[in-house]
Amino acid sequence: MRADVLVIGAGITGMMAALHLADAGAEVRLVDAGENAGTWANAGSLHVQMQSRFMRLYPDQVPAVEASLPLYKAAAEEWVRLDALYGPFELVRKGGLMLAEGADQLRFLEGKARREAAQGLSVEILDRAALDRFAPWLGPQIVGAELCRDEGKLNPLIANARLMAELARRGVQIMRDRVVRLEHRGDGVMATGRNAAYRADQVIVASAWGAGEVVQDLGVAIPTKAEPLHMNITEAAAVSIGHLIQHAERSITLKQLGQGQIVIGGGWPARDRGRDMPPEVLAASLLGNVALAARLVPQIGGLRVIRTWAGMNTTADGASTIGRLPEASRVVMALPGDAGYTLGPLVARLAAGVALGTVPDGEVAGFAPARFAA
Amino acid sequence: MTQPLGHFTFDGQQVPLRPGQSLAAALTEAGLRQFRATAKGAARGMFCGMGVCQDCLVTVDGVPNRRACMTAATAGQEVQTQVPFPDLGSASVPQASAPARVIAPDVLIVGGGAGGLSAAIAAREAGASVIILDERKVGGGQYFKQSAVGAPLDAQQSDGAGLLARALAAGAELIGEVEIWGAFDGLLFLAEHKGAALIARPKAAIIATGAYERPEIRPGWTLPGVMTTGAAQTLWRSYRTLPGRRVAIVGSGPLNLQVGRELAQGGAEVVLIAERGPAPWLRPLASAALAFADPGLVLTGLRTLADLRKRGVPIRHGTRLERIDAAEQGLRVTVEGAGGKTAVTADAVLMNAGFDPQNEILRLLGARSTYDRAFGHLRVTRDETCATSVPRLYAVGDCAGLGGAPAAMAEGRIAGRAAAAALGFGDGYDLFADHRRLARYRRFQKHLWALHDVAPRLPDVPDDTLICRCEEIDAGQIRQGLAETPGHAGTLKRATRVGMGRCQGRYCGPVAARLVAAATGAAMDERSYFAPRVPIKPVAISAILAAEEALNDAR
Numbered sequence: 001m002r003a004d005v006l007v008i009g010a011g012i013t014g015m016m017a018a019l020h021l022a023d024a025g026a027e028v029r030l031v032d033a034g035e036n037a038g039t040w041a042n043a044g045s046l047h048v049q050m051q052s053r054f055m056r057l058y059p060d061q062v063p064a065v066e067a068s069l070p071l072y073k074a075a076a077e078e079w080v081r082l083d084a085l086y087g088p089f090e091l092v093r094k095g096g097l098m099l100a101e102g103a104d105q106l107r108f109l110e111g112k113a114r115r116e117a118a119q120g121l122s123v124e125i126l127d128r129a130a131l132d133r134f135a136p137w138l139g140p141q142i143v144g145a146e147l148c149r150d151e152g153k154l155n156p157l158i159a160n161a162r163l164m165a166e167l168a169r170r171g172v173q174i175m176r177d178r179v180v181r182l183e184h185r186g187d188g189v190m191a192t193g194r195n196a197a198y199r200a201d202q203v204i205v206a207s208a209w210g211a212g213e214v215v216q217d218l219g220v221a222i223p224t225k226a227e228p229l230h231m232n233i234t235e236a237a238a239v240s241i242g243h244l245i246q247h248a249e250r251s252i253t254l255k256q257l258g259q260g261q262i263v264i265g266g267g268w269p270a271r272d273r274g275r276d277m278p279p280e281v282l283a284a285s286l287l288g289n290v291a292l293a294a295r296l297v298p299q300i301g302g303l304r305v306i307r308t309w310a311g312m313n314t315t316a317d318g319a320s321t322i323g324r325l326p327e328a329s330r331v332v333m334a335l336p337g338d339a340g341y342t343l344g345p346l347v348a349r350l351a352a353g354v355a356l357g358t359v360p361d362g363e364v365a366g367f368a369p370a371r372f373a374a
Numbered sequence: 375m376t377q378p379l380g381h382f383t384f385d386g387q388q389v390p391l392r393p394g395q396s397l398a399a400a401l402t403e404a405g406l407r408q409f410r411a412t413a414k415g416a417a418r419g420m421f422c423g424m425g426v427c428q429d430c431l432v433t434v435d436g437v438p439n440r441r442a443c444m445t446a447a448t449a450g451q452e453v454q455t456q457v458p459f460p461d462l463g464s465a466s467v468p469q470a471s472a473p474a475r476v477i478a479p480d481v482l483i484v485g486g487g488a489g490g491l492s493a494a495i496a497a498r499e500a501g502a503s504v505i506i507l508d509e510r511k512v513g514g515g516q517y518f519k520q521s522a523v524g525a526p527l528d529a530q531q532s533d534g535a536g537l538l539a540r541a542l543a544a545g546a547e548l549i550g551e552v553e554i555w556g557a558f559d560g561l562l563f564l565a566e567h568k569g570a571a572l573i574a575r576p577k578a579a580i581i582a583t584g585a586y587e588r589p590e591i592r593p594g595w596t597l598p599g600v601m602t603t604g605a606a607q608t609l610w611r612s613y614r615t616l617p618g619r620r621v622a623i624v625g626s627g628p629l630n631l632q633v634g635r636e637l638a639q640g641g642a643e644v645v646l647i648a649e650r651g652p653a654p655w656l657r658p659l660a661s662a663a664l665a666f667a668d669p670g671l672v673l674t675g676l677r678t679l680a681d682l683r684k685r686g687v688p689i690r691h692g693t694r695l696e697r698i699d700a701a702e703q704g705l706r707v708t709v710e711g712a713g714g715k716t717a718v719t720a721d722a723v724l725m726n727a728g729f730d731p732q733n734e735i736l737r738l739l740g741a742r743s744t745y746d747r748a749f750g751h752l753r754v755t756r757d758e759t760c761a762t763s764v765p766r767l768y769a770v771g772d773c774a775g776l777g778g779a780p781a782a783m784a785e786g787r788i789a790g791r792a793a794a795a796a797l798g799f800g801d802g803y804d805l806f807a808d809h810r811r812l813a814r815y816r817r818f819q820k821h822l823w824a825l826h827d828v829a830p831r832l833p834d835v836p837d838d839t840l841i842c843r844c845e846e847i848d849a850g851q852i853r854q855g856l857a858e859t860p861g862h863a864g865t866l867k868r869a870t871r872v873g874m875g876r877c878q879g880r881y882c883g884p885v886a887a888r889l890v891a892a893a894t895g896a897a898m899d900e901r902s903y904f905a906p907r908v909p910i911k912p913v914a915i916s917a918i919l920a921a922e923e924a925l926n927d928a929r
């Protein structure tokens with residue numbers, strides 16, 4: 001059977017692309033390998049400001065992220081729209097705090113805030129006295145913070161389940177298969193999976209860490225890489241932490257869910273165990289990540305951690321990849337880039353628009369896959 | 375038995391305590407059964423009595439979420455009902471307390487029960503250095519459950535005391551009140567010991583963590599006063615506390631009869647024992663097979679039955695629990711048998727419908743296992759020395775799959791010697807006698823359980839019956855989740871939150887796995903269950919801080 005559009009990958013990006021296509025009346029198929037989607041492991045932070053962890057780890061990718069800042073802001077707003085349409089997803093947008101533990105770090109944040117303000121973000125530097133008015137629970141060593149009002153958080157389990165249900169309501173089924181090859185033909189695309197072959201007029205590639213491999217014969221070398229990451233969650237407490245908490249120098253995100261649990265993460269590594277196993281939690285990450293959280297917000301020290309998990313994030317060059325392949329125009333890429341859960345829905349809408357012809361190629365030129373031409 | 379010595383307060387009310395008692399025991403003795411309130415406003419109390427269910431939480435001296443069953447009562451404590459959402463600001467912030475202790479024995483033994491103690495003696499006598507870690511203050515495990523408040527109650531407790539003494543005399547160190555919460559590749563164990571961190575890097579490890587009880591998931595099974603049979607046994611055998619004046623026991627298996635007898639001897643009025651399995655005299659062949667497998671053990675069972683009869687305890691075979699309701703005079707227990715439905719009223723309802731192995735550490739470390747259909751649980755794959763598929767990791771006793779205390783002891787002796795020999799201590803030979811005994815015990819277990827009815831079943835309960843105690847997910851929500859996303863137990867978990875709570879799916883997890891298998895037609899195997907993850911028990915962030923500092927210092 002031939003579809004109008006085949007979407008490869010059923011994470012947040014693939015699901016939302018399929019939803020938009022179905023709503024536009026297209027005949028859509030979704031195929032997913034059912035392996036290590038970041039979407040089912042992620043923490044639901046809506047990231048907008050530049051993540052210091054990322055700036056430190058991948059300094060060469062910072063310019064690309066900086067140019068994407070308006071996209072992040074729009075992506076957070078896209079989530080607010082989805083929350084109204086299909087939610088509630090426990091979405092809260094009180095802003096994100098990036099903490100400084102000394103004068104140097106605060107200066108770093110000041111410089112960062114200036115660059116972000118220039119890109120249209122709503123940011124402000126707060127001193128300790130200002131922080132104490134709404135976050136007295138921060139550790140005594142915190143001297144100040146950058147507040148980015150565009151940031152927020154949501155419950156990804158609820159959002160994923162609701163969006164899956166929306167897809168089911170539209171009759172979009174997810175086929176379990178791994179696509180191993182894509183062939184571009186004059187009149188369509190042929191995707192060969194392990195279980196079956198799929199024909200479609202166009203293909204949207206939303207397979208995250210598995211994307212580079214899928215399109216490697218089509219004239220691009222997209223360096224998508226699986227990055228195993230670690231998360232922790234505590235038992236519930238009365239809700240008192242409204243903001244998303246990060247640090248100016250160290251890897252951490254901390255937030256409280258609507259049901260009271262505290263979710264601690266921020267990109268601490270896990271161990272890859274191959275495609276058919278979730279990554280393994282490492283002792284050093286668990287200890288380091290939670291200990292850091294307890295130093296920044298000492299009051300959580302009285303709670304217990306009840307679970308940790310690990311999942312696959314995807315890295316490439318820091319920016320999103322959206323648009324048609326230069327040598328295979330029926331194949332449209334939909335790769336969100338860093339903080340991919342935040343970006344997923346917006347990237348999906350743009351990619352679906354490209355496939356449907358409602359978003360002109362020029363509108364996504366800044367994210368075109370041509371930059372990876374082999 | 376010791377006399378009351380001092381008081382603590384529970385929500386301001388004075389509660390007497392006897393030295394050695396747990397908070398849960400002292401509260402039960404005072405007739406207080408409601409320990410915490412859930413997010414949905416339901417009351418909960420002690421259920422498993424062994425640190426697994428996390429339903430007995432109370433706030434102790436301002437520290438929230440302490441398990442009453444695992445916390446010793448001391449005079450002057452201020453204990454409060456646990457609210458579902460403790461205020462972050464009100465709790466005093468525990469600091470990374472005492473410095474962490476780092477141990478590196480030749481052989482680490484996790485669990486000081488029948489299996490663990492036997493392994494310790496064997497490994498130590500071969501010349502290896504041995505440390506045993508146990509969650510409880512007093513070793514002995516479930517079968518040899520020791521008294522915390524006085525002299526041994528009977529021969530079973532004296533035998534256990536003897537085994538404990540032999541292990542210590544052999545030079546094994548036993549550290550109690552150690553909660554292992556993490557196990558990592560290369561045999562690194564992280565634990566909490568009285569608020570401080572304990573880090574173990576042994577050369578070899580023998581896991582002997584035993585089993586926990588499979589409940590009867592029926593309407594009313596989460597009410598305060600409903601507990602596992604083993605919880606009541608611990609109340610009585612360790613703390614000389616009766617679970618209530620009138621006691622009803624439901625489920626299936628020999629433990630129910632044994633505990634019924636112990637409580638009746640202790641002065642409780644056992645108003646009913648409902649056994650799912652048919653009466654043994656209706657199954658003469660199976661009974662004969664059992665007697666043939668081990669006449670000695672059968673005699674003990676017969677004596678239990680005769681004693682229960684003599685005391686006039688009604689035992690109904692072929693009878694299952696229908697529901698439990700809170701009534702004015704206690705708990706109203708409705709059971710259904712061949713003769714229809716009957717109801718009794720009791721202060722405490724005890725349930726045991728089989729056992730599930732505490733195999734979390736083994737699964738975390740990657741030890742392979744297969745599904746045992748007869749028992750409805752995983753059996754860890756082991757060679758004839760009880761070595762698992764993971765190098766230097768052994769498993770003995772019920773944690774590897776149910777086998778009973780005599781088998782656990784034989785396995786412990788075998789694994790203890792083998793682990794020591796693998797490290798160059800002793801020769802590890804001469805296992806013949808233990809292997810022969812082991813074969814006999816295993817035969818006995820097979821025939822014993824054939825007389826009862828512990829085949830795990832899919833819960834045929836109304837939609838509003840809770841399946842997941844912690845997250846309060848009911849059968850209806852799970853059925854809806856199954857209809858939308860069958861896939862895997864993990865998918866069902868993310869869709870419904872089943873198994874996401876503090877107990878980590880100990881009770882609902884096997885149910886979810888079986889429901890998914892039934893819905894998808896897939897066979898049960900080791901991958902059917904929720905993925906094993908650290909921490910295997912909730913761990914205080916203060917203990918994580920301490921472990922982090924200790925490991926940093928070591929670097």
Ligand SMILES: Cc1cc2nc3c(=O)[nH]c(=O)nc-3n(C[C@H](O)[C@H](O)[C@H](O)COP(=O)(O)OP(=O)(O)OC[C@H]3O[C@@H](n4cnc5c(N)ncnc54)[C@H](O)[C@@H]3O)c2cc1C
Nearest residue numbers: 009011012013033035038039042045179210339340341342
């Ligand atoms: C632990 C963790 C925490 C995170 N926290 C956050 C956060 O708080 N905020 C945030 O914005 N981002 C976060 N992320 C990142 C975010 O989860 C991902 O970037 C995002 O989910 C990517 O969505 P996606 O739909 O593009 O890809 P994925 O969700 O990764 O889905 C890709 C899918 O494609 C499938 N696939 C791959 N190859 C093939 C193939 N050849 N054929 C068929 N199917 C294939 C995979 O099986 C998978 O199901 C986190 C990531 C992790 C791991």
Ligand SMILES: Cc1cc2nc3c(=O)[nH]c(=O)nc-3n(C[C@H](O)[C@H](O)[C@H](O)COP(=O)(O)OP(=O)(O)OC[C@H]3O[C@@H](n4cnc5c(N)ncnc54)[C@H](O)[C@@H]3O)c2cc1C
Nearest residue numbers: 485487488489509515516517554583584604771772778779
């Ligand atoms: C509640 C209960 C009551 C029972 N009563 C009887 C009975 O009366 N008669 C009978 O024949 N059989 C009884 N059994 C069956 C009994 O468990 C076994 O036959 C026998 O005790 C098995 O010995 P073991 O060494 O494998 O485990 P156990 O004797 O159960 O010993 C396991 C030990 O490991 C410790 N432990 C577990 N997890 C951890 C951890 N993470 N960290 C540190 N320590 C840990 C426990 O505290 C325990 O002391 C009972 C089982 C249970 C669960």
Ligand code: FES
Nearest residue numbers: 421423427428443
């Ligand atoms: S009764 Fe205390 S943990 Fe179950």
